Amino acid sequence: MKLVWYPSYLENDDDASVKAFIRKDLAKYQDLRLRVDSFLKKLAVLQDLQPLFSSEQLAPVHDGLYEMRIPQRRRGGVVRIYYCIGQDDKDTLVLLDAELKKETAPGRTETALKRMGLYLESKKGRTNDGTKRR
Numbered sequence: 735m736k737l738v739w740y741p742s743y744l745e746n747d748d749d750a751s752v753k754a755f756i757r758k759d760l761a762k763y764q765d766l767r768l769r770v771d772s773f774l775k776k777l778a779v780l781q782d783l784q785p786l787f788s789s790e791q792l793a794p795v796h797d798g799l800y801e802m803r804i805p806q807r808r809r810g811g812v813v814r815i816y817y818c819i820g821q822d823d824k825d826t827l828v829l830l831d832a833e834l835k836k837e838t839a840p841g842r843t844e845t846a847l848k849r850m851g852l853y854l855e856s857k858k859g860r861t862n863d864g865t866k867r868r
Contacts, residue, residue, distance in 0.1 A: 735780055736826045740849050751849075752815060755832040760813070763834070766804070770813050773804045777827070795843055799830075799850055811836035816846035821857040828853055 739750035760767040777786075786792040795801050795816065802815040814835045820826025830853070831846040 735777055735783070736820070736823065737774060737778055738820065738826055738828045740828060740830045740853065750829075752829040752832045759832075759834060766808075766813055766834070770804050770815075773802065777802075781825075796847065799843070799847055814842070816842060818850045818853065821854065 739753050741750060756767060756770055760770065773791075780786070783792055789806075791803055791806055793801055793803065798818050800817055800819075802813075802817065804813040804815065806812065811834045813832060815832045816830045817827045818830060820828055828850075830849040831842045833842040835841065
């Protein structure tokens with residue numbers, strides 16, 4: 735799988751939302767940061783996501799929005815990374831938003847849904863190489 739960081743699909747952005755969350759917000763949770771880094775590296779080499787869906791590490795949220803649960807359960811909270819499948823390449827995951835989820839109710843799904851909408855809108859009328867269709 736190829737991982738694309740929101741909003742770098744529009745332009746190269748070293749401070750993409752999920753990257754910034756991992757670097758800044760998880761700085762005081764080194765164990766979680768290491769788990770997230772390890773999970774994303776594992777995900778990058780996978781060809782089939784089905785085992786992760788079966789184990790509930792990946793789960794659908796709403797209409798094309800999915801979440802990664804890292805780890806699945808943990809006292810003190812788990813990291814949720816929200817993503818969608820790439821429009822041009824089904825082997826691409828667009829990482830939209832992330833949170834350290836300590837409460838039962840999700841806090842960032844609305845932002846992730848909005849970003850997914852912006853991503854999908856940006857892909858309308860474009861070819862696989864990113865140029866506008868005629």
